[in-house]
Amino acid sequence: MIGIRSFLSSVIVAIGLILPTEVLANGSSQQCNIMPAHDNKKINILYFYVNNHDESFWHLHQQVTEAAAKSLGINLISVAIEEEYRHRIAYLDLVKRHLDSDNKPDAAIGIFYAKGEANLLTLFEQYQVPFFSVNTSLDEPTWAALQLPRQRYAQWLGHMAPDDYQGGYDLAVQLNRQPGERAALVAIAGALQSAVSNNRKAGYLAAADAVGFTIMPSFSTDWTPENSRMVVDKALERLPDIDTIWTAGPDIAKGAFIALQNISAARRESMRIGTFDWSKDVVDMMQKEQVVLSYGGHFAEGAWALIMLVDYLNGIDFVEDIGVKFNTQLEALTRDNIDRYAAFLTQEKWQHIDFKKYSKCYTPALKQYHFSATQLLHH
Numbered sequence: 017m018i019g020i021r022s023f024l025s026s027v028i029v030a031i032g033l034i035l036p037t038e039v040l041a042n043g044s045s046q047q048c049n050i051m052p053a054h055d056n057k058k059i060n061i062l063y064f065y066v067n068n069h070d071e072s073f074w075h076l077h078q079q080v081t082e083a084a085a086k087s088l089g090i091n092l093i094s095v096a097i098e099e100e101y102r103h104r105i106a107y108l109d110l111v112k113r114h115l116d117s118d119n120k121p122d123a124a125i126g127i128f129y130a131k132g133e134a135n136l137l138t139l140f141e142q143y144q145v146p147f148f149s150v151n152t153s154l155d156e157p158t159w160a161a162l163q164l165p166r167q168r169y170a171q172w173l174g175h176m177a178p179d180d181y182q183g184g185y186d187l188a189v190q191l192n193r194q195p196g197e198r199a200a201l202v203a204i205a206g207a208l209q210s211a212v213s214n215n216r217k218a219g220y221l222a223a224a225d226a227v228g229f230t231i232m233p234s235f236s237t238d239w240t241p242e243n244s245r246m247v248v249d250k251a252l253e254r255l256p257d258i259d260t261i262w263t264a265g266p267d268i269a270k271g272a273f274i275a276l277q278n279i280s281a282a283r284r285e286s287m288r289i290g291t292f293d294w295s296k297d298v299v300d301m302m303q304k305e306q307v308v309l310s311y312g313g314h315f316a317e318g319a320w321a322l323i324m325l326v327d328y329l330n331g332i333d334f335v336e337d338i339g340v341k342f343n344t345q346l347e348a349l350t351r352d353n354i355d356r357y358a359a360f361l362t363q364e365k366w367q368h369i370d371f372k373k374y375s376k377c378y379t380p381a382l383k384q385y386h387f388s389a390t391q392l393l394h395h
Contacts, residue, residue: 058089058090058091059089059090059091059122059123059325059326059329060090060091060093060119060120060121060122061085061090061091061092061093061121061122061123061124061125061322061325062093062095062111062114062115062121062123062124062125062126062145063081063082063085063092063093063094063095063124063125063126063318064095064097064107064110064111064124064125064126064127065077065078065081065094065095065096065097065126065127065318066096066097066102066127067096067097067098070296071295071296071297071300072295072296072297073266073293073294073295073297073312073315075295075296076294076295076296076315076361077151077315077316077317077318078094078318079364079366080315080316080318080319080366080392081094081125081318081319081322082094082366083319083366083367083369083371084318084319084322084323084366084369084371085322086367087367087369087370087371087372088322088323088326088371088372088375088378090322090326092322093114093121095110095114097110097127102129103129103132104129104130104131104132104135104136105132107129107132107136108132108135108136108139111124111126111136111139112139115139115140115143115145120143120145121145122145122146122329123145123146123147123148123173123325123328123329124140124145124146124147124148125147125148125149125150125318125321125322125325126147126149126150127149127150127151127152128149128152128154130209130210130211133154133158133161133162134161134162137162137168137169137171137172138169140169140171140172141169141170141171144171145171146171146173146325146328146329147171147172147173148173148174148175148176148321148324148325149165149172149174149175149176149177150175150176150177150317150318150321151176151177151178151314151317151318152175152177152211152212153177153178153180153211153212153215154175154177154211155211155214155215158211164340164341165340165341166335166340173324173325173328173340174321174324174334174335174340174341174342175340175341175342176317176320176321176342176343176344177314177317177343177344178313178314178317178343178344178346179343179344179345179346180211180212180215180216180219180346181215181216181218181219181222182219182343182345182346183216183219183292183311183346184215184216184217184218184219184220184222184223184262184264185219185220185222185223185226186219186223186311186346186348187216187219187220187262187290187291187292187309187311188201188219188220188223188224188227188229188262189223189226189227190290190309190348191260191262191288191290191308191309192223192227192229192260199229199230199259199260199288200229200230200232200255200257200258200259200260201220201224201229201230201231201232201258201260201261201262202232202233202234202235202251202255202258202260202261202262203217203220203232203234203235203262203263203264204234204235204237204244204247204248204251204261204262204263204264204268204272205217205234205235205236205237205264205268206236206237206238206239206264206265206268207236207237207238207239208236210239212264213236213264213265216264216292217234217264220262229260230257232251232255232257232258233251233254233255235247235248235250235251237268237271239264239265239267239268240267240271241267241268241270241271241274242271243271244263244267244268244269244270244271244272244275245271245272245274245275246271246275247271248261248271248272248275248276249275249278252275252276252278252279258287259286259287259288260287260288260289260290261287261288261289261290262290263289263290263291263292264291264292265291265292265293266291266292266293266295266297266298266301266310268291269289269290269291269301269306269307269310270297270301270306272289273289273301273306273307276289288308288309289306289307289308290307290308290309290310290311291307291309291310291311292310292311292312292346293310293312293315294310294312294313294315294349294357294361294389295312295315295361296361296362298310298312298349299349299354299357299358299361299362302349302351302354303354303358305351308350308351309348309349309350310348310349311346311347311348311349312346312347312349312389313344313345313346313347313388313389313390314344314346314389315389316387316389316392317344319371320374320385320387322371323371323374323375323385324385326375326377326378327375327376327377330377332376332377334385337384337385338385344387345388347388347389347390356393357393360392360393366392369392374386374387374391
């Protein structure tokens with residue numbers, strides 16, 4: 017057994033790889049030891065998420081995470097990060113308040129806010145509560161300061177985030193015209209200090225070098241549709257050759273589409289907009305042909321983190337399989353698959369998914385984790 021585990025730990029597992037899930041021969045699953053049937057003895061896990069409107073990425077993230085918790089028998093304490101808590105100091109206070117609860121959590125899942133990573137991790141060390149971070153791109157200086165999970169901060173069990181660099185690269189390549197043609201792409205990024213935006217933009221620039229499409233000057237926004245519309249208005253005025261708009265997020269894409277209504281119909285006809293995230297908003301934009309492509313799938317990271325925490329708390333450490341730092345490979349939502357994915361993303365039938373089959377604790381025959389949003393589509 018030691019030899020097998022040693023071998024598995026040396027294998028790099030791509031998070032987005034889709035492989036058949038192994039289950040018990042009789043199709044059943046076991047009851048994990050520390051999860052009794054009594055509600056008051058379930059695992060308690062804190063889950064911090066950004067509260068947003070019902071069409072957004074974070075709404076989908078919340079819905080899937082809560083469905084996974086119910087399937088896994090977890091008592092999930094969902095904590096909305098409202099607008100006033102969306103910076104490092106206020107967020108730290110919000111987390112501390114819930115860690116001070118009489119009903120101490122067994123673990124927590126949440127995000128980071130820029131420049132507050134070390135203080136947040138120190139807080140979990142002080143309270144001796146295991147923490148799993150999701151959906152937060154970190155830049156190299158931050159990684160150098162924090163080190164890997166479990167090194168400087170023992171309670172920081174793992175980190176899962178979208179591969180924003182590769183996503184930015186893939187989006188640019190797919191937006192490029194057919195072989196032999198050169199698209200005139202303009203990148204409309206997010207905030208200048210955003211690691212998410214910067215990582216996606218770095219991928220875009222790498223694709224320009226590799227593929228050879230025409231690079232236009234890039235522009236930054238505050239991520240909102242209103243500001244993005246004004247920025248794209250200026251870009252279209254300054255750069256009349258633009259025919260493709262690469263956007264770092266769906267609200268930027270919304271603003272870009274609104275801006276296109278101010279140009280001639282002939283010019284607008286040739287325009288293509290690509291973006292990121294899978295959500296009701298994005299599905300709607302794609303069905304209305306406002307955007308042609310969107311990379312996402314990371315809305316399921318909360319569910320995957322729950323599965324790994326359940327296994328970890330039952331003595332099955334995910335480090336032996338996929339390590340402590342791993343990237344979600346973003347997948348493309350396109351005109352070819354939008355009809356197939358639309359119902360999956362909008363009908364909110366997550367409660368019908370048996371998330372236990374992705375857990376090694378509940379499904380002992382499962383040898384490797386296979387985490388991909390498209391797996392949920394085929395549940």
